[in-house]
Amino acid sequence: MAAAVLLTLALAGAPALAGAPAGAAPPERSFVKYYVVSDGGETLYDLAVRLLDDRARYSQIMHLNTGRAQPDGTVLTDPARLRAGWVLLLPWDAYGEGVEYGIPPESTGPAPPESPSLAPPEDACARPGSEAGPDWAALRVAANQAWGRSRGEEQTVAVVGSGVDRTLPELAGRVEPGVNAAGTTDRADADCLGSGTAMAAIIAGRAPGDGGFSGVAPDATVLPVRILTTGPDATAEVQAAGVEAAAEADVAVLALSAAVDVTRADVAEAVASAVEGGAVVVMAAPVGPPSGPTLSDGVIRVAGVGADGRPAADYRRGAVDISAPGVNVATPGGDGPVSGGDYAVGYVAGTVALVRAAYPELTVTEVRHRVLDTAEPMTDVRRPDVLYGWGMVDPAEAVSRDLPGETGGDPGAPLTAGGQPGEDDSVFLVIVVIVALVAAAVLGLRFRRIWQE
Incomplete structure (x- = not known):
């Protein structure tokens, strides 16, 4: 479980993230x-x-x-x-x-x-933003290269976590009132911890002037769903209620903070219902031994990594679908970079919003397929890698690459490194059959000679 701060937030990636208003x-x-x-x-x-x-x-x-x-x-x-x-x-x-x-x-x-x-300031924790300069994560992901094809227009991304500060200049006018599922009187469009605001900025931030911080999908809208108030934990009941509220809002993408525990049966059921309703769900990759119900095919599990490629946490091997920046990531409104699984989720959720805007006809499974299969490989081994999944998320490739598997193929088939479902497996099977036939022929000739002798 991992960590660093937005808007003076104290965060956690898994264990948790938290913080406080600047100067207070x-x-x-x-x-x-x-x-x-x-x-x-x-x-x-x-x-x-x-x-x-x-x-x-x-x-x-x-x-x-x-x-x-x-x-x-x-x-x-x-x-x-x-x-x-x-x-x-x-x-x-x-x-x-x-x-x-x-x-x-x-x-x-x-x-x-x-x-x-x-x-605390009026409206519970609203805090001013301060501009953060370019960082390695923005340069590596290069989301701006996708904006000629898609900026996430007409897409709403639900951020299920600590709320979202509507006063942040980079999110001005694009934060809906949202839903407070925590059972308190706090506003959903305010944020006492900061992690939800950081996620939202990475997803849909837009520089308020010339230059400055921009997120992956700057024309997307954010729906804050608050399950956290002043601490990093929420009951399973509150978590499930938050996911259900996001699904009922008919959003394109659900970005789940690390506080959402999908190993709980009721939470996993809510996630499955959201996928069935047409939303792509993005969550932090799990750590520790396997547990809980099997997740839906519409879920993308994200591993946070640093500039050196090292994972931010001890993610479960084979339980990572894709990787994204999650260590020392710059966000607006803070005095330094932030770290944690929530922020890696933000980069992938923003990319999903770009894809959904560029290809509105794609199903949930096809969107997931496109995001994973266009990722940049991070190792030389056959994908998916047990540590990095399909590699580093690549927004520009996700909205531009031609994927034959989307038309006439089975979008639910296992992904392969060749960019088309089943491609590598088919080639491998043909090679195995040929080798077996040749071996059988050689053995047959040997037995024939022995018999004649």
Whole structure:
């Protein structure tokens, strides 16, 4: 299960992702991860390396604690200067010695007058965006090369997770009110954790000015389906309700956050119903031993990978359909790159939206076939690879390559490296038959000679 932050989000890829509004901490009386500084010689850089495996993520801890009054009445202003006894809120994917989970100890001293309010912004967690520059993921996926053929127009993608911040400039005017399936009064088009907003930006972000961040399908619309509020977990009942709500909205694509556990029978049933209703479901590839019901043919399982090609998690071998950037990915509104399975899902869900706009006549299975078979191979072995599936998602190829299997063939047949269902298997079978016939002929001649002698 994996991790990094959008809009000061603390995330998780599997285990989970979470965070807080820029410049403000989440309400302190809820359960959070936190750390009590024991040594005045510690720094945020040290904690980021030890608890988050990434020194650059010190800024996330900094933002989560900006303006918070510490027990001695002071506030954190310098990442290199910490005082013993300070209580620091942590991203949800922090782990290691000293990490606590629960309600953090209350401050004993007043915050300085100039410190900002700790109250969440109006409409529950809406936060301003800040532009993120180009990153390796955008360059590798090169979604802009597909835009001459498709921009995802008239496609709605449901993001089932923490909600989506409608105020993000890159998503302006294209975030529907959505559905809150979590049973709370929070809006679905707001986001306390940030992971859902990051997914939505990767799927359908559009640079508000000249240059800047754009997602894979910049003309698509996002339907936020909120199953998370202030924590990374949701009950199976809430998860299933979220998937069902997305399916009832008649969307083209369902992008499931890592919080959706398809090993639960009711959740898997909801996913199967969504596929049957005409939606392509994109989810993070599973980790651990096989469990739960068999998934529908309309589901795409995505492995997150880094710039070096290494998987972001210990994905189950043979349970990956396709790969996409999921480590150190840039998104708008954050101070640094993010990591996690949710973001890899975003790249593939955006590609599905492009395909559905370019080929509205294709069935769910045919769309899945096209997205997988046009992926860029990541190894020299016969596809699918047990680690990377069919390879790195390739939006431009997905909307432009001619696939004979879509007409006159069986789109439900197993995919092959040749781009047409069954092609390699047929060739292999012919070769085996020829070799067997030749061997039989040779053996027959030998036996004949022995008999004559």
